[in-house]
Amino acid sequence: MNLWQNADFRLASRMLPYQKARLIEKFKKHFPNKVTMAVGDGNNDVSMIQEAHLGIGIRGNEGTHAVDASDFAISYLKQVKRLLAVHGREAHRRNTFLAEFFFYKSTLLSALLFFFGSFSEWSG
Secondary structure, eight states: OOTTTTTOOOOOOOOOOOHHHHHHHHHHOTTTTTTOEEEEEEEGHHHHHHOOOOOOOOOTTSSSSSHHHOOOOOOSSGGGGHHHHHHHHHHHHHHHHHHHHHHHHHHHHHHHHHHHHHTTTTOO
């Protein structure tokens, strides 16, 4: 399955920084169940990166302002596809493992407290 097959893209270029941030804000308001991603490489993209759910800064000639404000920093634009494929799957796998572990830990601790409570006749 192609990574970009079910994606919905909106490109904003040749806009003022305020307009880019407002575009992201309007998109988030109209489509609350969609996740927004902003990719920027300079100081003029900082407000857009901060407004999006996922901000990606590209380290480049214009400085590191976008990288400082972003969630992820990359060196080249071609790394975005790999970042989305790996991060999306790995984050889901880690969160699933964490939820399972917390459920297991809570169950085990509750069972132990219940078991040893019977030996002390339920007194503190």
